[in-house]
Structures are given as C-alpha cells and as structure tokens.
Amino acid sequence: MPIRFVLDCDTGSDDAIAILAAASHPELEAVAITTVGGNVALEHVTANTLSVLDLVGAAVPVYAGADRPFLRPDLPIPRDVLNKDGEFQLARLGFPEPVSTARAENAVDFLTAFFLDDANADVTLVATGPLTNLAVAVTAEPRLAGRIPRLVVMGGAHANGNVTAAAEFNFWADPEAAEVVLSAGIPEVVIVPLDATHSAPLTERDCAEFxxxxxxAAAGAAMLLRHRLAHDQAAAVTASSPVHDPMCVAYLVRPDLFTESVRAFASVETTGDRTVGELLVDTRPWCPEPPNATVALRASVEVYREFLRTAFEAADRDAPRKSA
Known part of the structure; x- marks a missing residue:
C-alpha cells in the first residue's frame, strides 16, 4: 500500500520538484495539495502547483489557502523587496498554463475536515512552505492537532539561516504560525532544516541523469534544478545547490535518508529584531520543556538521489495509478 500524505506548499522550484517526485513515486500517494503564499504570491503558488500536476497527468485535488501570514500584514521584508529581481524565485516556473483548476473549498477548511475524519488517521501532513494554513486551522479547531498523526515540515536552521543569519525562509516568512504549530501538540513532528538539506546538495550530474x-517529471526536475544552480550564489563556488522540499517526501519512503538527528524541544523566535524566525533547538539535558520534535541534522545524498531516480523512472509507467 502506498504511503498517503497531504502536501501543504508554496510552490516555487523546490516545491515543484517535490510534487514531481511525489506524484511519480510508486510508494507514495498524494491525497491532496494545499497552497499557501510564501515563495511567491498565492495566485502564482496555486497556478504553479496545478501546472506541475498537469505536466505529469496527476489528478490530485488542490485547495488554495492563506495569502498572507498568520498575524503580520506581510513578510518581515515584503516579497517584492526580498526578491526584487525575481530571478531566484520565479513567479511562474516555465511550465504551460494549467488546464486543471483548484477546488472551491479553502485549504484551512479542507485540512480541518480531512484530519478530523477517522478514515484519514494514517495520513501524514507534509509542509514545505510557511505554516500559515496549519496555524489558522489548529487555532480555530484545537482538536485538530491531536488528529494529525505525523507532520513533516521543511523549515528552520539549527546553524546558519538563509534569508537572515539566524532564520530560514519558511519560518521567517511566518514565525508566529511556526511557533503556533510547534506548540500545538501534534503527536509526531519531524523538522527538516537547512542543516539537513545543505548536507546533501544536487549537481549538474543529477540534471544529466534526470x-x-x-x-x-525527470525533465521538469532537471530544468528546475538547473535554474537553482544558475541563481544560487553558493553554487558559483560549490557547483551544487540544496533542493530542500523534496527531502520531506523522500523521508516518507526512505527514513534512512537522515543520518543524524536529535529529539528535542523546538520553538521559533517571534520578536527578535535580528533573530525573528530563528529555530531554537534546545538540546540541554536540563531543558525544562519535554521534546516536541525530531530535528534532522544531516542527510545521505546517495539515498536522496536514489529516491529521486526511482520516482522519475517510474513516472511514465505509474501515471494511471496517480490519477484520482
């Protein structure tokens, strides 16, 4: 039986690769996708998501969600200032305009009803964007936290951030939402921070293999990875680029992906001028709070590549099963 999951995402290039892999892998079943404003504005996130699904013929229902952060009117630095050249995070990813359309139901309403249904007690929630949708949902319906059996979230950095010295983009974009979600009491939370994703970057060799x-699916992933390699500042030195979000879906199939992790109390800074959005992982033996998350620190690039190759090689022959 495939592993069932719901993906909550802000589809830029790495979310798109995650969708391509998830919609193609024979051991995964994307039950639904919910979208949230983050990498790009919500309208572009939703259109990108639909375009990627159309590319591989995956009839996965899509529900649009929050277009702004949980409490703040905008990102800490407005998106049009942060990504003023529009080069690294393209508003649209270069795929044909979508033919499919999003469902009328709001993402928050969908997530609430879906996880309160006993029939979905086995479904993992994977979040690869700001946690706004989930924060709104668990605030409005506190029972929901206990009904989500597992949350795998790409966010945070135990060491250095990317959008600031302290913070990774997803948690920085909506720090209040991230803090609400981590403190909500979800039974199992796995955080995939930059520490893990940067430890297993991909290269032009991977593009050639795709x-x-x-x-x-493979061609689309190669195109998106090449864009990241061309516009990632660090890639000019390392000739490689981390591809963050697909690690979350890879973990569902390959729990051996993470070679080092820590079980600890995790929280997110919401008020610091220089540290807003920082992930705090309290590994002190005398930490007064009980552990609430498993935080991945390192990943195997060999396992990661194997997961992606398996997904993309199965893409064409597995297409009929992926249609809902």
Missing part, C-alpha cells in the same frame, strides 16, 4: 531518464 535528462537521461526522459520522463516529463
């Missing part, structure tokens, strides 16, 4: 596979 091209050789020849499936639409």
């Amino acid at each position: 091209d050789a596979i020849g499936s639409p």
